[in-house]
């Protein structure tokens with residue numbers, strides 16, 4: 001039998017859990033209703049006129065009680081999140097001086113106000129009130145048996161029987177309250193009552209003891225006259241302060257040092273609480289991942305990266321509702337826990353948050369754009385614990401990143417995508433060895449003369465069922481799975497072989513191969529290049545490697561070393577899709593790059609859009625100024641060709657010239673074109 005497998009069959013375990021859940025509900029209802037019954041009796045026993053006529057100190061205590069209840073000292077890890085409440089001291093003081101009925105009513109009002117402001121579930125508030133009412137009632141019974149009589153007439157006799165009675169009352173309150181909460185917890189979690197009591201009794205006893213011991217002092221002060229009450233405030237504030245410091249330490253273990261947000265540990269506690277409270281109302285978990293943070297970090301430095309994260313964190317924290325939790329999971333990943341929230345509301349929140357973080361951040365005078373992708377998972381449909389919710393939100397987040405939609409919900413049918421991803425990965429692996437990957441070639445020509453100078457190798461997958469699959473549909477998969485080095489090696493070998501074959505036909509062309517950032521940081525590329533060039537006898541200067549701008553600027557030491565070795569070999573480098581990445585002009589100057597390829601998104605619109613034309617013109621000027629060859633990709637019409645020629649751009653690639661074609665289609669075209677070039681040249685010279 002595998003380690004960790006329970007001897008209890010799955011069905012039985014579910015059955016136990018179901019029965020326990022029912023017992024929990026019955027128990028919560030019983031405590032709530034009993035408490036309510038006592039409150040009704042208490043209300044009936046009071047004469048409103050005599051309540052209104054109570055001394056000012058009574059109202060002052062009520063006000064203090066309310067403040068303390070709404071602002072408790074949260075023990076960060078407190079199991080019921082009620083926190084350490086100074087309000088306990090005030091309720092006990094009320095009980096000692098004014099008796100049970102008014103004390104439990106005041107306590108019930110204060111609890112309701114505090115719980116509503118914290119968006120607690122109504123059943124939870126009802127249970128809290130029930131639990132407190134029953135505990136204080138038990139304390140009152142014991143005190144009465146011990147001879148204590150609540151009275152505003154006589155001050156408390158701290159030296160006599162009253163002190164003993166108060167002590168017994170305090171102990172009774174503590175024990176009954178502890179027992180009521182522990183039984184609920186035991187029914188919910190399945191842990192034994194005794195074990196739970198043993199875990200918590202010492203800590204809870206100490207903190208509650210300290211709070212309860214304050215009450216006779218409060219009563220004494222009030223008995224001396226309302227004027228004494230303010231004297232109590234400084235020591236109470238001091239107690240509050242000392243406890244705050246202790247709690248701060250505890251909280252440090254639960255927060256992220258950089259942003260001050262809660263961390264994953266606290267997310268675990270809060271999620272468990274929310275799942276318990278929200279039930280069928282749903283608990284939404286949003287996974288929030290910044291797009292291209294790594295580039296900011298690598299380009300502008302860690303110090304700026306840290307500040308960037310702090311700004312994003314504060315924007316997120318400011319944009320959520322009270323009761324929601326924003327957590328930094330690590331790196332550029334944040335999670336948001338939204339209690340009592342369904343799928344639709346979660347999506348609205350996600351979109352609102354995206355809007356909130358999207359404004360550019362100014363760091364060291366630079367405007368840095370922020371964007372992010374959000375994945376949403378909602379309990380109970382997508383999981384009933386933190387791990388399941390996080391995993392599913394993660395799948396949704398990657399979907400959002402992949403589709404560029406910004407926000408996606410987890411969807412089981414689309415998660416089969418992960419299964420189909422695995423299937424596709426297996427197929428791609430087979431395609432590589434089975435010859436299903438084809439290389440097509442697209443020419444580049446000089447703008448002024450129209451002479452073809454080289455070709456770009458572009459991979460395609462001839463899938464047995466899906467037909468010709470474009471690279472955008474499988475290159476990212478290869479990149480994220482480690483298959484890219486094999487793919488690049490394959491394309492490189494085919495392209496270098498083809499260039500060598502063309503040379504034997506008199507076609508002297510530079511061949512360009514696209515490499516990804518994983519190739520540059522891996523250790524196979526240089527060896528593959530040397531092996532291919534040697535095997536096919538092609539000079540290194542006939543090979544050009546195209547690297548996207550974004551990947552070069554996320555440069556690591558290994559990338560830099562690879563670039564240097566390629567440069568030493570005499571292989572040329574081209575900066576692809578220029579204008580779409582995060583350029584640092586300083587770094588551009590230092591890179592061993594011979595060619596800039598203006599991204600086709602600008603080129604395609606430059607004839608119609610003056611702003612795009614301005615961008616292209618600037619890139620051309622920049623490249624020419626740095627001594628690089630500038631190539632415009634995506635040239636589809638003559639107007640664009642003419643404009644580019646006027647701007648001083650060197651070469652063009654695009655459908656106007658030719659689409660990417662297999663070598664057997666392109667070779668006759670290249671030969672015809674060369675023959676025409678030669679004829680034109682001899683006509684000019686002859």
Ligand code: C2E
Nearest residue numbers: 458459470471472475491514515516634635636653654655
């Ligand atoms: P890229 O390197 O920027 O390649 C240029 C893309 O623009 C090619 O798309 C090409 O077919 C397309 N194109 C060229 N002229 C025009 C035009 O006039 N109009 C329009 N609309 N499009 C034009 P393709 O072949 O789909 O490749 C897409 C991207 O996939 C490439 O962008 C490159 O980043 C990547 N890729 C292709 N082959 C490989 C490869 O062997 N290895 C790696 N790592 N990436 C590759």
Ligand code: MG
Nearest residue numbers: 456514546576
């Ligand atoms: Mg390219």
Ligand code: MG
Nearest residue numbers: 576577597633
């Ligand atoms: Mg490109």
